[in-house]
Amino acid sequence: MSTLTATDVRVVLPGGTVAVDGVSLQVASGGWLAVLGPNGAGKSTLLRALAGLIPYQGTVTFDPGPAGRGRRELARILAYLPQRPVLPPELAVRDYVLLGRTPYLGYLGVPGAGDRELVEGVLERLELGPLARRRLGTLSGGERQRAALARALAQRPRALLLDEPTTALDLGHQQQVLELVDGLRREDGLTVVTTLHDLTAAAQYAERLVLLDRGRTAADGTPAEVLTAERVAAVYRAIVSVSTDILGVPAVTPVRPGTAGIHADAMSTLRDHRPPANP
Numbered sequence: 713m714s715t716l717t718a719t720d721v722r723v724v725l726p727g728g729t730v731a732v733d734g735v736s737l738q739v740a741s742g743g744w745l746a747v748l749g750p751n752g753a754g755k756s757t758l759l760r761a762l763a764g765l766i767p768y769q770g771t772v773t774f775d776p777g778p779a780g781r782g783r784r785e786l787a788r789i790l791a792y793l794p795q796r797p798v799l800p801p802e803l804a805v806r807d808y809v810l811l812g813r814t815p816y817l818g819y820l821g822v823p824g825a826g827d828r829e830l831v832e833g834v835l836e837r838l839e840l841g842p843l844a845r846r847r848l849g850t851l852s853g854g855e856r857q858r859a860a861l862a863r864a865l866a867q868r869p870r871a872l873l874l875d876e877p878t879t880a881l882d883l884g885h886q887q888q889v890l891e892l893v894d895g896l897r898r899e900d901g902l903t904v905v906t907t908l909h910d911l912t913a914a915a916q917y918a919e920r921l922v923l924l925d926r927g928r929t930a931a932d933g934t935p936a937e938v939l940t941a942e943r944v945a946a947v948y949r950a951i952v953s954v955s956t957d958i959l960g961v962p963a964v965t966p967v968r969p970g971t972a973g974i975h976a977d978a979m980s981t982l983r984d985h986r987p988p989a990n991p
């Protein structure tokens with residue numbers, strides 16, 4: 713499948729803002745990397761650069777790369793889902809998801825039986841079957857987000873770039889979408905890069921995290937390496953406690969400023985009474 717490598721990516725926006733400043737990352741086939749950081753850190757801009765949608769300095773490569781240099785070739789290996797996708801309100805969900813097959817259609821642009829079958833499978837996996845005939849303009853925010861993801865999956869890409877794919881979703885659908893993407897990377901070797909605000913979900917699903925702070929990489933490593941309470945406090949200006957589950961995956965919980973001391977005492981009491989790892 714596909715390895716995505718970005719080296720020293722720098723994005724200078726019109727007006728001169730340096731939104732991304734020297735970021736490097738690599739995600740192999742079947743890997744999941746989450747880009748984290750506070751509002752305005754440069755996460756979306758980095759993803760757009762990786763998707764080839766905006767000019768950048770540095771290099772971004774897919775190995776193996778697209779067969780040609782056009783958008784159509786790129787769309788066969790890479791699907792990008794923006795944070796706020798613009799969906800044509802009059803289009804039915806099924807027809808919209810079918811648009812994901814565009815990079816594969818022939819000269820006349822008519823989808824075949826195989827394309828339709830694939831789209832039905834994607835609709836079913838995202839529980840969109842009952843909504844397939846509904847116009848996009850009538851969907852709830854979460855349903856729209858799932859429809860946009862369905863279109864990206866219908867593209868059958870080798871790499872999936874998802875900008876905040878779970879923001880509008882309730883807890884159950886968040887889990888459904890993250891599990892679905894996780895299944896795709898494990899079973900089909902999809903290369904996954906997501907931005908996420910939910911640090912605990914990022915730690916649960918991504919193997920590697922890149923934490924951005926004002927366009928630069930503040931930390932890069934496994935969830936346990938990146939998500940320390942000190943670092944989260946420094947980058948997000950938030951007071952949090954970080955606990956580790958039985959699998960060693962960190963969970964980040966906000967702590968109300970006035971209760972931080974009580975929390976620290978409780979945590980140290982818990983630590984003191986924790987049974988030894990190897991009795």
Ligand SMILES: Nc1ncnc2c1ncn2[C@@H]1O[C@H](COP(=O)(O)OP(=O)(O)OP(=O)(O)O)[C@@H](O)[C@H]1O
Pocket residue numbers: 725726727729731749750751752753754755756757758
């Ligand atoms: N078109 C633009 N023109 C000028 N500045 C921009 C433009 N797009 C983004 N920026 C600025 O670049 C910086 C990075 O924005 P970006 O959207 O990448 O941040 P983000 O980390 O995705 O934030 P959020 O978590 O709020 O979505 C911000 O300061 C933003 O205001």
